[in-house]
Amino acid sequence: MGLDRTVKSTEPLKRLAQLLLVVLGSTFLVSLLIRLLPVGLEDIYVVNPDPAGRAREIHNLGLDLNPFAFYLRWLNGFIHGDFGSYVYPGPTFVPVSQYITRTLPVTLQLIFYVQIVALTISIPLGLLSAYKVGTRIDRFISNGLFIFSSIPSFVLALILAFYIGVKLGWVPPLGYAQPFCSAEDIVRANACGFREHFKMMVLPVVALAVPLIASYTRLLRTDVIATLREDFVTMAASKGLSNRRILWTHVFRPSSVTLFTSAALNMGGLIGGALVIETIFSVPGIGFEIALAIASRQYFALQAYIAIIAFGYVFFNVIVDLTIGRIDPRSRERRQ
Amino acid sequence: MSSLLSLSNLRITFDTPRGQLAAVRGVDLEILAGESLGVVGESGSGKTVLSRASMGLLTMSTAHRSGTVVFDGQDLSTASREAVRDTWGTGMAMIFQDPMTALNPVRRIGSQLSEGLRVRLGMSRKEAKKRSIELLQLVRIPDPEKALRKFPNQLSGGMRQRVMIAIALACNPKLLFADEPTTALDVTVQAQILQLLSDLRQELDMSMVLVTHDLGVVAGHTDKIAVMYAGEVVEYAETKELFANVRMPYTEALLNSIPRLDQKSSGRMAVIEGRLPDPTQPEPGCAFASRCPYVQEKCQVEHPELQKADNGHQFRCHFPLGVAR
């Protein structure tokens, strides 16, 4: 009885190997890129006029190595937790890890809120508009979201910051507050605590979530429409279940694979979006830090940030691979 | 016996980009309590639409219905959606063609089976589980406790169809629609499932409508047979009477298309030549005229009405077989 499930494929291992190649490839290319700058790194970071001192500084930065050796040196450090440094003339080194531990949590908070908001709004909307497909409600939702999704989020951010933040003054237009007050926050009278935290986060979250809501609703709508045509939905109806119950217990889960896959794979893209939004709202997250690093020509730091994003990309790919079969057993067979 | 389901002048049309498609064109049928009826026709003859429409399962906005459906004394064509839904599962239930697509692939057998029991009959989790096991035993599934924990794709086709029958029977329906219940199965399994349905119908004293394209399937398992063509009932009689005295050329053609072991193969299977008429462009005459080997001029211009013989045998033909022409 049943299918033969004894054949274990080597597919997952192959996939992992490819993902590892992706990380190595992207970090190597970034490493190569900063060595191939139209301007040598030594011209930016090494200001010592004394030839001997100059040679020593170049050696310290690894700039005397060929690009391969330079990359391997960087990779070795990265694996051992040395993410590289900000380099200031002098030379003074400030480890990137200091910045990462401070800024990454902020961005993760932001992205987390964005995903929660986007999913909680788009799931009911997607189900509703698929259920009412072709009706006025469906058209209203689809067209409304279409227009919203076409407004670039930086435009939305600027408008929100000005009208909600400055004109109406409902929430602060700029800045960030920690959800938990540290001693330092209290001494310096910084804004902190949950209330302040959420007030500060509202606008950046809305600016990032609105375009996402549109794309998530659409993905779910398409899949729900397809699922509603399935026999098992008619079958569920013929048991005499209510439509609401059928939508949530029979239709949603088998329709949600694309949605959750793209939500997980969107995490990286959201860091890109966060870059602009954090800059506009002065949220001290990793996106803001990346923009600053680029503006101040801190290429070693940039290398570390991009590596972290690439690792995040792989991490979420693995998560998708691991969980997708649990959401829908069919997808194990479908996905290759 | 009392009437359980009666359809009168039932018409179903769909809006399509090419115009109105009449899938069911004025059907009158009656099913008595405890009776089994076979509905036979080619694909596209409207038999599936008919069964779904009788239950009220056609909910898409492009489908339009006229005529009346009376189930167990209640007129479903004027009843509210909630009232219609209340008859599903407990009054009428349906078995679908392909158990692979009709079972929810992401939920375990147990939860799909107990759902109706919990929601419709208000059973507790424990009662529902006990009843689910009984139901799986009823449909002869070995090791029911284990089967409850499986996903549909972990079962074989025959087992899946048994599960579906169990789900349909869960709330003791009075009328069971079986829509091509064996088409998606292996030949060897088909006979088992048909026998099971037949046995269960008698054990549980249900009525059943067996929809199929295969006259051979209904032959041994139903009391009466309705043959459908192009959305109309073209012949209706008790099973024995129908096989003994075929009146409608279309039914004869259907019978000839059943492959038989006792006849020498002529090298190719007998098929019905020609195609179903375009349902968006109904012709004035008999719908079968273009394919009928006995066609005459009258058939092209005048639509035949359903005639009724004394023994209840009904047919829709100007020049019925077995009658002097």
Place this chain on the structure above:
Amino acid sequence: MKFKQLGIFSKASVIWLGIVMFMVVFGQWIPLPKPTNFDIDAMGVGLFDSLKHPLGTDSNGYDLLSNVIRGARPSMLISLISVGIGGLIGSTLGIISAYKRGKLDYIVNTLFNIVLSVPALVLGLALVAVLATNPDPNIEVPTSRRVIVIILSLTIVIIPILGRIARGATLSWSNREFVVAARSMGMKDSQIIMKHIVPNVLPAIYAVAFLAIGVVIVVEGSLSLLGVGIVDGVSWGSMIARVRGDLEYAPHSMIVPVVVLALTVIACNQLGDILRSQLDSREGRL
């Protein structure tokens, strides 16, 4: 698909993109105040307040209409060129690798994934920042060089996006009976690709290319806002960036370029959408 058969939304999109392309080609000959001249007597003129400045001026007295028209050229050219070149390279790579399969496909797919593992905006920003640097941070990189660097960077971003679409479509088409039949009749691979694969894969690429144009317009705007794209208000994005602080005194000076940019993005998305839904109805759900 004929223009007449389009819905009203799509018709408007085609017309709007037509207007934008007119501005790109003939914009400089339209008799309007010079975009670089600021009118001291008319600073912060509102929308439709003055005949001389139909869309008003910003707080510096720059005429908004002529600036928007001038901005069409860099904004659209950057998008069209990078999507054009990136699409050409990407789909060539995608089609050939998916047709040949094996090692080549693995390598190309891995390369696509490498580029995709860095978010488009971060990658674009990093590339532009790295490639458009001067040894002396105080010397501005000339705009023309910036434009070339931006096009190059966005091309690199576009290659895997369209490449992956082409690869996926080719994978599904190259197993169809008519391709197998052509192969069994001894047609050369290059002939099969040109005759059987490309015509079938192209519609999918067109659909996504339209969406990509919209994405690139937004990325270009974001780059300007972050100060690494085009500066001096030459493109739409940089117009928005330039008047960021003026929202309070002259909100229309921001609204004008925002509306123009958003309309263009909406029009591109709409056309991409129409192409995609046509594709879906032709193909069914694969």
